[in-house]
Amino acid sequence: MQLVKAVIYGFGKWVDEEIDFSAASPLVIYGENESGKSTIQQFLLFMLFGLPPKKREFYRPKKSGKMGGRLYVELPGTGVVAIERLDEARNGAAVCYGPGGEQYPEEWLEERLHGMTASTYQSIYSFSALDLNGLPNMKENDLGEVILGIGLTGSQNLYAVERKLDQQIGELFKPYGKKPAINERLALMDGLAGDLRRFKETEDAYQGKIEEARQMEQQIERIKTEVEQLRDQQSLMEKQQQALPLVKKYRTYTDKLKGFPxxxxxxxxxxxxxxxxxxxxxxxxxxxxxxxxxxxxxxxxVDELEKKLEEESFYEQAEEVLQQKGSYMDAVKEQERITSAARKKEIQLESEIQQLNAGLTMGELSSLELPFHVEKNWNRIKTDADQLYMEENRLQQEYQELKQQRNYLLNQAWEAEDGMLAELEYQELQEKLSGYKEMDLLRQVQEGSERKREEWKKQKAHQEKISNLLLTVSFTIAAFLAVLAVLLDQPALFWGIPVLLVLAVGQKLYWKSHRTSIERFLTEEDGQQGTQILSQEEKREAEQAISNHEKKSSELAVVKEQLKTVDIQFIKLDEKRRGIDEKRRRLDTLIAEQHDAYPFLEQVEITYWPEFYHYIKRAAGLFSEYRQLLQEKEEIDKAVQEHERSVMDFFQESNIKLSTWNPVTAFQQLEEILEQLNRTVGEIKQYEHLIAENRQSVHDTIRKAGVYQQEIEELWKAADVETEEAYYRKARQSEEKLAIETEIKRLEDQLDSIFPDGTWKGIIEQTPKENELENSQRKRQETLKELEEKLDLSRQQLADAKAAISTMESSEDYSHTLHQFSVEKEKLRALAHQWAVLKTAREMLEKTKRAYRDKYLSQVMEKASRYFTILTDNSYLQVYPPSGDLPFQAEAQDGVRYRANELSQGTINQLYISLRLAIADIMSEKHSLPFIIDDAFVHFDAVRTRRILEILNRQEQQVIIFTCREEVRDQASFTIRIHG
Structure with missing residues (x-):
């Protein structure tokens, strides 16, 4: 994705502003402090990802009622798309407009961003000076982890999240802790469990009362079941009494139905x-x-008209003749057209032959043959001639240039030899300079030895004090152990005394030996002395002379190699000359062959042969078209004469007189005769059409009537009768039976509503008597009363048993302890669940970070090392990721590795920027988004600033730099200056 242009309707201090981002990357946006650079960054984030209502309110402009704008971006495969967001429309949601004016919702934009959010974008593709300032304050053990976490996970909060998870897990549970919540809960539950065991001893008597109450409850349930069964039977008897009249009516209708078939x-x-x-x-x-x-x-x-038409016997013959009129008129027009076209073609052909100006005649043109390969031959000859001419010119030019180059190189060689030293003089200067370097090295060694001796004095005094202290402490502890062994009568303590004494004396002897070896080494270094053999001025002059000699020697070697190359090129030019001469001989032979085959080519230059071919080809084509037109004219003349002869023969045979002979007049007279005949024929066809229509209508009417008659017969057949009267008698019988069946169905529906289970069918078969139903009802009511009295007695006995249980449970200690145990158990379960969730989250976070790091670490470190090497001008060659307790390390040119916190502030910033650029490169493989940098070069001098700008200039993704520094503005290729 590339930012093209931003149009700000209103956002913070910016109102009706337009910013062009289409310049080459990196683009620097320069402005003083408080000029609105951060507001522009927030506007870009708002356009891409949106903002919540509170943040949108914060950026609402004070001098405009509109809040929002448009951002034009270029998407791969789509083109330039306009993203528009307005606070007062769609609750700040985006609307995208495609290159063709098509409109897309915000979900379409989210798909193009591949799920990227504002926070993730700022973590990966944007950073500022504030991010750099936090690095030096971090601990040594945490520096590498935090930087790696920021980059590879895309969140600066990863380090804090991990620490917070560890803190929460520790607050919940520790294996040997007492204060964590789960540990406190376990201790409390142990005390409650002991109380419950004491209450268990009084449970036996209590269980007996519980069993008695349970049996009484079972007896009450059995009585309730019997009561319910009696009430169901009583309800059934009441339904039978209610349905008895309907049953009698049902049996009456079923008896009537049996009288029908x-x-x-x-x-x-x-x-x-x-x-x-x-x-x-x-x-x-x-x-x-x-x-x-x-x-x-x-x-x-129709009969009358046909009788009249039979008197005109020549009707069909006249029609045949008249049909030739169209063909005749077309033939006459075609005759005129071909005659005119043939004359025009003849004039055009004569003009073409004159333009060729090659001595051709129309007769020669008619016999001219141009096979398909002639054009290729002429083109090849023309191309070969042109190419041969260019090769000859180019060869001559190369020869002159090579000659000038050789003369120039010879002059360079003479100048280099004049500036070189004699061999003996060069060796003497080399020996003097080597001696000077040896003495300078000895001087540096002596200065280092002096520093080592000073440091050794301080270290020796400190180490002497520690050694004496350890010896004193060891003897004191040994004496204490001896006294303690005597007082406590513990002989085993005597074994520790020799161990302490051996360790104390051993460290003292080791220190003495170590001190002696170091002092001996320092004494040996003092013996090394030397004398200078050159002054500083002589050294510089010798180095300058040697440098000039070596430079001239190198230049002379290069010039000699170039002279060899020039000589080889002279040999190659001679070979090219022989090849060109051979091509010239072959070309002359081909030209002579074409002159023999086509003599008119001698008057045409070879350069124009391909064009001349097309001209002569076109002339030959025109002649062929002209000859074709003459043949067509001859054929059309014959057709016109044939039509005129046919018309004349018809009028002579029919004895029809013509005032003057003219084919057109004859056709007109014949049309008038046929028009009268056609009117008669048309009238006959009209009447025949009416006859056919009426006959079809009669047929359709008979067919429709037959359909209705067939349907009537089908009704009789369905009723199994042969007359209409028998049909109506059977209709009355069917209607009576249907009425009875309908009434029976109505009664069945009523009985189904009373007895949904269908038991009424058994009542129909054996209808009970009304007095028997009344007696059964009375007996069931008496039994039901007895059961209800027994139920009341059982309930009273159950209440007494529960009262006894309540008395035994009058003490609330057991119930309170049991309730507290259950509550604490639930709390412990909740805490354990919370601890398991946090533990799982911590492990998943660590596993995810480790997998992500392993996947991209090598790529990131490779790119970061390359960027860091360029930024530090090859002072550091390699960056190593954190390993164990070690943070990031940088390997210098001499192979020494330095930890991140051992570097200068500017170098740390360079390392951080290298890592961020490397991470952005890796992430850009999936998310090609602009990279935004906000004054991240505050600790960079002019050289470092130039280097980072050179790196950003080579970035494939778009880079936008917001800065208030003039040196960044001056070194950038493209700058936009803003004024707050």
């Missing part, structure tokens, strides 16, 4: 259907009679 063959709604068919059949019969009368009238008129 099991099934009556009669169609559904048969009476209504028959009446409707009879009403539809009557108008069809009337229509049929009227159509048959019309057919007879039309046929008589």
């Amino acid at each position: 099991p099934s009556i063959a009669f169609p559904e709604k048969g009476r209504e259907r028959l009446e409707q068919l009879k009403e539809k059949l009557l108008p069809l019969k009337s229509e049929q009679a009227l159509l048959e009368a019309n057919v007879e009238n039309y046929q008589s008129r």
Whole structure:
């Protein structure tokens, strides 16, 4: 993604502003402090990712009612897209406008950003001077981890999250702790469990009362079940008394239904259907009679017209002749067109032959043959000639340039030899300079020895004090152990005394030996002395002379190598000359062959042969077209004469007189005759069409009537009758049976509503008597009363048992302890769950970070090392990631590795920027987003600033730098200056 342009309607202090980002990267936006650079960054984030309502309110402009704007970005594969956000529209949601004006919602933009959020974008693709300032304050053990966490996870809060998780886990549980919440809860539950065990001793008597109460509850449930069963039976008897009248009526209708046949063959709604068919059949019969009368009238008129038409015997022959009129008129027009085209083509052909100016005639052009390969041959000859001319010129030019180059190199060689030293003089200067370096090295060694002796004096005094203290402490402890062994009568303590004494004396002897070896080494260094053999001025002169000699010697060697190369190129030019001469001989042979085959080519230069081919090819084509037109004219003349002869023969045979002979007049007269005949024929066709329509209508009417008659017969067949009267008798019988069945169905529905389970069917078969139902009801009521009295007694006994249990439970200690134990158990379970969640989260975070780091670490460190080497001008060659307790390390040119906190502030900043650039490169493989830097070069001098700008200039992704430093502005290629 590339930012193209930002149009700010209103955002913070910016109102109706436009910023162009299309310049080459890196783009520097320069402005003084408080000029609005940070507001522009927030506007870009708002356009890409949006802002919550409170933050949008903070950036609402004071001098405008509109808050929002447009950001034009270029997306790969899509083109330039405009992203618009307005605070007062769509609650700040984005609307995207494509290159063709198409409109997309904010979800489309989120897909193009691949799930990137504002916080992730700021962590990976944006950083400022504040990020650099926090690095020196971090501990040595945490520096590498924090920087790696910031980069590889895309969140500066990862370090704090890990520490917070560790703190929360420690506050919940420690294996040997007492203050963590889970440890305190476990101790409290141990005390509650002891109290519950004491209360268990009084539980036996209590359990007996519990068992008695349980048995009483079971007896009450059995009585309740019997009561419910009796009430169900009583309800059934009441329903039978209610349904008794319906049962009697049902049996009456079923007896009547038995008097009818099991099934009556009669169609559904048969009476209504028959009446409707009879009403539809009557108008069809009337229509049929009227159509048959019309057919007879039309046929008589057709007979009269056909009798009249038979008197004109030449009708068909006249039509055939008249049909030739169109062909004749077309042939005449074509004759005129071809004659005109042939004349124009003849004039054009004569003009083309004159333009060729090659001595060709129309006769020669007619016999000219140009095979398909001629054009290729002429093009090849022309190309070879042009190429040969250019090669000859180029060869001559190369020869002159090579000659000048050789003369120049010879002059360079003479100048280099004049500036060189004699061999003997050069060796003497080398020996003097080598001696000076040896003496300077000895002087540096002596200065280092002096510093070592001073440091050794301080270290020796300190070490002497520690050694004496250890010896005193060891003897004191040994004496204490001896006294303690005697007082406590513990002989085993005597074994520690020799060990302490051996260790104390051993460290004292070791220190003495170590001190002696170091003093001997320092004494040996003091013996090394030397004398200077050159002064500083002589050394500089010797170095300058040797440097000039070596420079001239190197220049002379280069010039000699170049002279060898020039000589080789002279040999190659001679070989090229021989090759060009051979090409010239072959070309002359090809040109002579073409002159023999086409003599007119001698008057045309070779350069114009390809164009001349097309001209002569076109002339030959024109001649072929002209000859084709002459043939077509001859054929069309024959066709015109044939048509005129056919018309003349018809008029002579038919004895029709013509005032003057003209084919056009003859056709007109023939059209008038045929027009009268055609009117008669048209009238006959019209009547025949009416006859056909009426006959079809009669047929359709008969067919429709037959359909209705067939449906009537189908109704009779369905009713199994042969007459209409028998059909109506069967209709009445069917209607009576249907009424009885309907009434029976209604009674069944009523009985189903009373007895949903269908038990009424058994009552129909054996209908109970009314007095028997009343007696059964009375007996069940007496039994139900007895059971209810027994139920009340059982409930009283259960209440007494529960009262006894309540008395035993009058002490609240057990229940209170049991309740507290349950509450504490739930709290412990919740804390354990919370601890497990935090522990799992910590392990998942560590595993995820480790997997992510392993995946990208090598790529990031490779790119970071390359950037760091460039920024430090090869002072550091390699960056190593944290390992164990070691933080980031940088390897210097001499192979020494330095920890991050051992570097200067500027070098730490260079390391941090190298890491951020490397991470952004890796992330850009998936998210190609602009890289924003906000005054991150505050600790850089002019040289470091130039280097970082050179690196950013080579970045593939777009880079935007916000700065208030003039040196950054002056060194940048493209700068936008803003004024607050």
